[in-house]
Amino acid sequence: xxxxxxxxxxxxxxxxxxxxxxxxxxxxxxxxxxxxxxxxxxxxxxxxxxxxxxxxxxxxxxxxxxxxxxxxxxxxxxxxxxxxxxxxxxxxxxxxxxxxxxxxxxxxxxxxxxxxxxxxxxxxxxxxxxxxxxxxxxxxxxxxxxxxxxxxxxxxxxxxxxxxxxxxxxxxxxxxxxxxxxxxxxxxxxxxxxxxxxxxxxxxxxxxxxxxxxxxxxxxxxxxxxxxxxxxxxxxxxxxxxxxxxxxxxxxxxxxxxxxxxxxxxxxxxxxxxxxxxxxxxxxxxxxxxxxxxxxxxxxxxxxxxxxxxxxxxxxxxxxxxxxxxxxxxxxxxxxxxxxxxxxxxxxxxxxxxxxxxxxxxxxxxxx
Numbered sequence: 001x002x003x004x005x006x007x008x009x010x011x012x013x014x015x016x017x018x019x020x021x022x023x024x025x026x027x028x029x030x031x032x033x034x035x036x037x038x039x040x041x042x043x044x045x046x047x048x049x050x051x052x053x054x055x056x057x058x059x060x061x062x063x064x065x066x067x068x069x070x071x072x073x074x075x076x077x078x079x080x081x082x083x084x085x086x087x088x089x090x091x092x093x094x095x096x097x098x099x100x101x102x103x104x105x106x107x108x109x110x111x112x113x114x115x116x117x118x119x120x121x122x123x124x125x126x127x128x129x130x131x132x133x134x135x136x137x138x139x140x141x142x143x144x145x146x147x148x149x150x151x152x153x154x155x156x157x158x159x160x161x162x163x164x165x166x167x168x169x170x171x172x173x174x175x176x177x178x179x180x181x182x183x184x185x186x187x188x189x190x191x192x193x194x195x196x197x198x199x200x201x202x203x204x205x206x207x208x209x210x211x212x213x214x215x216x217x218x219x220x221x222x223x224x225x226x227x228x229x230x231x232x233x234x235x236x237x238x239x240x241x242x243x244x245x246x247x248x249x250x251x252x253x254x255x256x257x258x259x260x261x262x263x264x265x266x267x268x269x270x271x272x273x274x275x276x277x278x279x280x281x282x283x284x285x286x287x288x289x290x291x292x293x294x295x296x297x298x299x300x301x302x303x304x305x306x307x308x309x310x311x312x313x314x315x316x317x318x319x320x321x322x323x324x325x326x327x328x329x330x331x332x333x334x335x336x337x338x339x340x341x342x343x344x345x346x347x348x349x350x351x352x353x354x355x356x357x358x359x360x361x362x363x364x365x366x367x368x
């Protein structure tokens with residue numbers, strides 16, 4: 001079978017892949033569609049230090065083709081979204097419904113594939129840029145068969161990372177205000193989750209002005225150019241301390257929530273300056289491992305502001321993914337609109353080019 005393989009210095013579409021039979025508690029999924037995410041491109045550039053050769057892709061949906069012993073929640077023919085959270089299901093975090101904190105969800109390097117007879121690695125416990133993959137049963141989330149694979153696949157990463165930060169990591173109240181810093185696929189889902197939560201003002205910020213139309217389509221009430229030097233002041237003019245002052249004591253005024261989808265020290269620092277008393281910066285973006293930022297104590301100690309991290313949307317697959325699908329089927333959450341373009345497996349590099357150019361909200365590979 002074919003797949004997109006990281007060969008050590010680049011990603012290539014190669015033939016000659018095979019996947020092993022499912023073991024106990026595992027399933028084989030025939031991949032029908034897969035989203036192209038920045039993390040796959042980063043891996044293909046060698047930035048993660050991932051071993052090679054490795055089958056890329058971690059945002060997928062497909063059809064259960066075979067189940068291993070002990071798997072009872074799905075059967076052959078079921079439509080599923082593949083979650084990257086290969087959680088153990090029994091640790092303290094899993095028992096509390098917080099699999100993003102399960103230690104076993106980190107890394108998960110294995111060699112379930114062969115490439116021309118030689119051992120080949122997986123990626124992110126998913127490897128969906130191929131015709132078939134094997135995952136833990138916990139990772140296969142059954143969905144109704146009327147949900148298009150091209151839309152469903154995005155729930156596996158981009159949707160849950162953005163929407164989950166709002167729905168499952170935050171406690172947004174009706175009428176509160178928010179900034180979403182970064183309007184790619186993840187940011188758009190944070191925006192529409194804020195719309196679902198009935199935020200009164202949703203301020204989208206991006207360095208690419210052409211993203212304004214999409215941001216507003218998904219629920220943004222305002223759009224600002226992130227390249228502007230006075231970006232903090234612009235936010236405060238939209239949500240001032242009072243009719244006569246932009247800022248009050250200890251920098252009062254500004255929004256209740258800022259979602260930092262970029263993960264850059266300058267963005268995080270700006271995000272803090274945009275917060276009202278009691279506000280929270282939620283860091284979603286993942287900069288390099290040695291990146292740091294410096295923040296003033298008095299922005300926290302006198303007014304109960306906070307900065308928190310969020311991994312993968314802090315979601316639990318078999319409840320929260322299905323909540324998103326339910327919202328989608330009721331017309332309250334947009335998935336189809338996220339799919340700007342589809343490509344065959346061989347069009348991976350075109351999808352990457354379009355992603356970097358800002359031409360797509362999300363590009364999707366149609367595989368099955």
